[in-house]
Amino acid sequence: EPEVTQTPSHQVTQMGQEVILRCVPISNHLYFYWYRQILGQKVEFLVSFYNNEISEKSEIFDDQFSVERPDGSNFTLKIRSTKLEDSAMYFCASSPGTARNQPQHFGDGTRLSIL
Amino acid sequence: GENVEQHPSTLSVQEGDSAVIKCTYSDSASNYFPWYKQELGKRPQLIIDIRSNVGEKKDQRIAVTLNKTAKHFSLHITETQPEDSAVYFCAAARPNNAGNMLTFGGGTRLMVKP
Numbered sequence: 654e655p656e657v658t659q660t661p662s663h664q665v666t667q668m669g670q671e672v673i674l675r676c677v678p679i680s681n682h683l684y685f686y687w688y689r690q691i692l693g694q695k696v697e698f699l700v701s702f703y704n705n706e707i708s709e710k711s712e713i714f715d716d717q718f719s720v721e722r723p724d725g726s727n728f729t730l731k732i733r734s735t736k737l738e739d740s741a742m743y744f745c746a747s748s749p750g751t752a753r754n755q756p757q758h759f760g761d762g763t764r765l766s767i768l
Numbered sequence: 769g770e771n772v773e774q775h776p777s778t779l780s781v782q783e784g785d786s787a788v789i790k791c792t793y794s795d796s797a798s799n800y801f802p803w804y805k806q807e808l809g810k811r812p813q814l815i816i817d818i819r820s821n822v823g824e825k826k827d828q829r830i831a832v833t834l835n836k837t838a839k840h841f842s843l844h845i846t847e848t849q850p851e852d853s854a855v856y857f858c859a860a861a862r863p864n865n866a867g868n869m870l871t872f873g874g875g876t877r878l879m880v881k882p
Contacts, residue, residue: 688870696857698871757814
């Protein structure tokens, strides 16, 4: 069964540094998402991406965040200047594009630790 | 925006018993309600979903019911097994032409005792 893959599995970064989290969505999917989960808390939506542009973003997704699809397979989340409160598990998800409300499939996540 | 409340936060049942987890949502425009199971340190895994044009959906030991009038939906697991132990998240989404943003509930930690 095809899966969403994410790298790295764990990223440790100094506060103020830039970090890029990488995702390879399922190959025939057209919608891509980033979510985050602070330890012990609920999963929170960050951003959705379709047709090479952001379609929706949450209040968490401020100017420090950006997303990109640099080629036909990768989907990245960049945090420009990390803060301690950015420490969380970041999940990438993708869904097909044939109709609305298609199931979203999640990757294994990247655990981001800001020191 | 949408707000999803989930209860209980923890649930302990004996193996073989049923488990019920309930969620309420605030946005009457929401029309898609998935449930995810998340084992410790792993990805949220979709286990069942329901759309607003149906009131109930069943898949083996798992069923979901939806009451659009009351804006609540529930997950029912029958004949629970130890491997059902995990955190379960409900979510809701509004219709959107460009994908759909999921708003998650706070999660329920289900423990099935052998």
